[in-house]
Amino acid sequence: MQEEDLGSKQPFKFFECMNLLQPTGRQAQDLPQLLSLIGEAEPGVIFHHTHQYYLKAAIEIPEYTNDFAVWAAESLEERALAEKLASLDLYGCEDVEEVRNALIRIIKTYLRENPAPRAARNGDAFFFNDAVTIIMEAGPMAGNLPEFIEALRTVGASSIYFHFFEARMRLHGPADDFSVWLNQSLGREDLAQRIQRLDPYHYSLEGLRQQILSVL
Amino acid sequence: MEGLSAYSLIAEPEELRALTQLASRLEGRSFLHVNSTFTGGGVAEILNRLVALFRDLGIEARWEVMKGDKSFFDVTKKIHNALQGQEAKITTQMWEIHREANEANAKRISLDADLVFIHDPQPSAFVLHRKYGLWIWRCHVDVSHPYLPVWQELESYVSRHDGAIFSGAKFAQSLSIPQFVVPPSIDPLSEKNKDLSDQEICQELEAHQINQDKPILLQVSRFDRFKDPVGVTHAYRMVKKYHDCQLILAGGTATDDPEGEEVLARVGEAAEGDPDIHVLLLPPFSDRTINALQRSATVVLQKSTKEGFGLTVAEALWKGKPVIGGAVGGISLQIHHGVTGFLVHSIEGAAYRIRQLLHNPELGKKMGQMGREHVRRNFLITRQARDYLALWIALEHRGERVIAV
Numbered sequence: 001m002q003e004e005d006l007g008s009k010q011p012f013k014f015f016e017c018m019n020l021l022q023p024t025g026r027q028a029q030d031l032p033q034l035l036s037l038i039g040e041a042e043p044g045v046i047f048h049h050t051h052q053y054y055l056k057a058a059i060e061i062p063e064y065t066n067d068f069a070v071w072a073a074e075s076l077e078e079r080a081l082a083e084k085l086a087s088l089d090l091y092g093c094e095d096v097e098e099v100r101n102a103l104i105r106i107i108k109t110y111l112r113e114n115p116a117p118r119a120a121r122n123g124d125a126f127f128f129n130d131a132v133t134i135i136m137e138a139g140p141m142a143g144n145l146p147e148f149i150e151a152l153r154t155v156g157a158s159s160i161y162f163h164f165f166e167a168r169m170r171l172h173g174p175a176d177d178f179s180v181w182l183n184q185s186l187g188r189e190d191l192a193q194r195i196q197r198l199d200p201y202h203y204s205l206e207g208l209r210q211q212i213l214s215v216l
Numbered sequence: 217m218e219g220l221s222a223y224s225l226i227a228e229p230e231e232l233r234a235l236t237q238l239a240s241r242l243e244g245r246s247f248l249h250v251n252s253t254f255t256g257g258g259v260a261e262i263l264n265r266l267v268a269l270f271r272d273l274g275i276e277a278r279w280e281v282m283k284g285d286k287s288f289f290d291v292t293k294k295i296h297n298a299l300q301g302q303e304a305k306i307t308t309q310m311w312e313i314h315r316e317a318n319e320a321n322a323k324r325i326s327l328d329a330d331l332v333f334i335h336d337p338q339p340s341a342f343v344l345h346r347k348y349g350l351w352i353w354r355c356h357v358d359v360s361h362p363y364l365p366v367w368q369e370l371e372s373y374v375s376r377h378d379g380a381i382f383s384g385a386k387f388a389q390s391l392s393i394p395q396f397v398v399p400p401s402i403d404p405l406s407e408k409n410k411d412l413s414d415q416e417i418c419q420e421l422e423a424h425q426i427n428q429d430k431p432i433l434l435q436v437s438r439f440d441r442f443k444d445p446v447g448v449t450h451a452y453r454m455v456k457k458y459h460d461c462q463l464i465l466a467g468g469t470a471t472d473d474p475e476g477e478e479v480l481a482r483v484g485e486a487a488e489g490d491p492d493i494h495v496l497l498l499p500p501f502s503d504r505t506i507n508a509l510q511r512s513a514t515v516v517l518q519k520s521t522k523e524g525f526g527l528t529v530a531e532a533l534w535k536g537k538p539v540i541g542g543a544v545g546g547i548s549l550q551i552h553h554g555v556t557g558f559l560v561h562s563i564e565g566a567a568y569r570i571r572q573l574l575h576n577p578e579l580g581k582k583m584g585q586m587g588r589e590h591v592r593r594n595f596l597i598t599r600q601a602r603d604y605l606a607l608w609i610a611l612e613h614r615g616e617r618v619i620a621v
Contacts, residue, residue: 015620018234020606021397023388044617057228057593059586060555123360127385129397132610133618136237156230166618 009185011141012148012177014155017162019048019055019131028126030119031076034068035107037128043096044130047169050090050099052131054161054205065201066090067126068103075120081110090201096169133166145186149216152178157205164200164208176200178212191215219272220598226404227598235598238605239273241621246276246349247608248329252292252338254281255468255500258400258527259335259356262597265403269601278329282321282339287313292338293475298366299337299357300442300522306366315341331608340373350611353377356400356524358545359387379611383525383546394614396607399549400525401600402534402591408503409534412511420508424496431461431574434513436506436531438467439480439497442522444542447563449486449493451519454567456492459574463487466496466509510535515573515580519566523547530595533557533587538580540569550595556587 024045028034038046049067064070064086073082084106093099120126138155142148163177174180179192194215200208223232247270253260263279270277284292291310298304318341327342330349334342336356343351353374359367359382371391374380379394388395402409412420421428433452437443445465452463465483468476480497487493498505510516516532518541525546532539533550539557541547551557558569573580613619 016230016234018602018606020603020610021385023382023385023395023397025388025390025395059590059593060552123386127388129385129388130617132606132616134234134238134606134609134621135618136234136621138233156228156233158230 010181011143012151012181012185013141014138014151014159015135015162016138016156016158017055017133017135017166018158019052019133022130022132024128024130026128028128031072031078031081031107031111031117034071034126035104035111037126038068038100038103038107041100041128042130043100045128046096046100046103048129048131050088051161051165051169052129054165055158061204071120071126075124075126076117078110078114078117080114081107081117084110090169091199093169095172099169133162135162145182145188145216148182149213152209152213152216157209160205160209160212220269222405223596223598226592227596228593231596231598231602235273235602235605237621238602238609239270239275242605242608243274244276245331246278246329247331247333248327249277249279249333249335250282250325250339250342251279251335252282252284252289258525261406261408261527262400262403262600263335265406265597266601266604269597273601275605280325282317282325282342284317284321284338288317288338295337295366295370296357297442298363299359299370301361301363303363304366306369311369315344318342319345333604334377337370340370343373343376346376350379350608351377352607352611353380355380355382355387357387358522358524359389360545362389379607381607384549387524387545394611396610398600398603398607399546399595400527400530401595401597402527402530403597404534404592406503408507409531410507412504412507416504417508417511420505421512424494424505426462426464426494426509426512428512430492431459431514432464432509432512433461433515433517433570434464434466434509434532435517435519436466436509436528437518437520437526439476439483441475441479442520443467444519444521445479445483446486447521448517448519448566449483450563451517451566451570452493454564455570455574458571461514461574462492462494464494464496464509464513466494466498466506468498468500468502506531507535510537513537514577515540515570517566517570518542518547519560519563520544520547526550529557530591533584534591536581536584536588538573538583539587540566540573550587550590552586552590556583556590 028037053065069082069086072078088102138159142151167177179195182188183192198211267277267279291313294304322342322345332351333354335354375392381396381398385397435448487495510532516537516539518526518529520542523545529539529550541551543559551559553559560566
């Protein structure tokens with residue numbers, strides 16, 4: 001069924017967001033400490049270190065996009081571990097606890113199968129941070145697909161981040177906000193499914209915006 | 217101040233939208249900043265611009281400077297150095313000097329405000345006299361490895377605030393109050409950073425008897441031992457064997473830094489006998505001169521051994537210059553090694569990277585372009601103003617992790 005027949009049940013309201021970084025004061029100097037602190041960290045901390053890259057206004061594309069993988073590669077020089085951490089299927093995890101458990105499983109397996117890595121040098125510890133997210137309305141609401149496409153073209157990149165990553169993983173949405181709305185309000189399950197098949201962790205926010213637009 | 221619209225061609229539109237929305241929520245509220253110097257160093261410089269920007273946004277911002285005599289600033293310099301890791305004996309009597317000066321100033325200055333930012337250790341004991349509102353301790357110092365006896369004493373004041381702000385995550389401490397990270401910023405429209413014509417640059421250089429017939433290596437910073445100006449002269453001498461270049465060490469001394477003259481004297485000794493080393497002791501408000509020097513430089517250095525942030529790095533990157541900086545503190549937030557400049561760990565490392573850039577001007581040009589974009593996205597005053605207002609709202613919603621404005 002096409003959305004023109006259904007009409008819009010509920011308009012889509014776009015939000016932009018920003019993060020305020022909150023250090024926890026906790027740091028890991030080696031892999032066993034990292035494992036222990038991942039187990040104890042607040043859910044927001046795990047979310048932050050696996051997703052915050054996307055909100056960074058980076059000028060270069062990093063080798064890995066989660067902080068644990070970057071630290072394993074650069075500070076411990078454990079490239080194989082970094083690859084395993086970077087390959088963690090974040091989009092396949094339903095919530096932060098599943099991400100945490102997956103991280104723990106990867107590190108425990110690595111420690112069991114490999115010689116103990118050296119500690120990071122002084123100053124290169126892993127610093128655990130949390131973040132507060134401030135969300136703000138971003139322009140007009142979309143009541144149908146053309147309005148949605150137009151708004152999606154113009155909202156800030158943080159809006160993509162919020163509706164794709166934050167809403168789903170941190171606010172426990174069933175999927176990203178875009179595909180949920182397209183399915184539930186416009187009846188476009190076909191578009192929703194195609195968006196859910198995107199591999200969002202391998203795009204910049206601008207790249208992801210273009211991918212979604214091309215689906216629509 | 218040109219108003220927020222003046223930034224619309226420079227800053228990200230999304231950043232300006234957020235700043236406007238946050239400010240509209242806080243319109244008419246009062247925001248007091250207290251520090252210990254009107255001139256010298258990055259704190260005074262950014263406050264000068266931030267307070268004007270907040271007022272422009274409808275917030276009743278105010279900036280007060282505490283006063284102190286030589287004994288007070290001798291003590292606070294020791295505290296400052298200890299926070300950056302230097303072993304220091306601060307006696308009970310010294311802490312008493314600190315507390316009494318704070319008390320006298322707290323009685324003199326109106327502390328009536330909805331939000332009070334206390335900048336650095338000098339006015340940290342103001343908090344004993346707080347009346348109402350939220351109080352934040354804003355730390356601009358590299359406290360990644362503080363000398364613990366002094367930090368622990370200071371912490372008794374810090375923990376009485378409602379929150380603390382550090383310039384980088386690596387400076388965070390184990391505190392009982394919420395901590396935030398807000399990197400400092402530069403104002404692209406200020407006298408120090410706005411565009412200058414070639415003619416304006418030449419005029420400024422001529423006024424200081426500097427010509428551009430040789431590549432210019434430049435370090436702009438207070439004459440402070442942690443900025444390692446003497447180390448820079450050693451690096452320059454290593455380079456000079458291969459490249460006929462000149463070195464400019466330009467800076468002033470801050471009123472709250474009693475060690476400046478001593479360091480300046482040591483720099484003078486290190487530079488003696490070389491006409492290609494220019495040591496410029498600049499008076500306060502030499503922003504246009506610094507702007508011209510940075511724009512005329514081939515390579516900019518900030519070879520600090522400790523650094524809270526190092527605004528001169530962002531200033532130089534904004535002007536499209538490659539920067540060689542000490543791999544410490546906030547410098548590593550600004551220099552992406554091999555992308556916007558080089559991070560170094562030694563005098564030899566600095567010399568090596570200078571030679572690399574002098575040999576390969578295209579590399580320096582590319583780094584400069586990347587550096588300017590990095591600053592535009594991350595270190596403009598509009599981002600810092602936005603972060604401060606967001607933090608204000610976050611503290612009023614303490615415990616909430618996602619806050620709708």
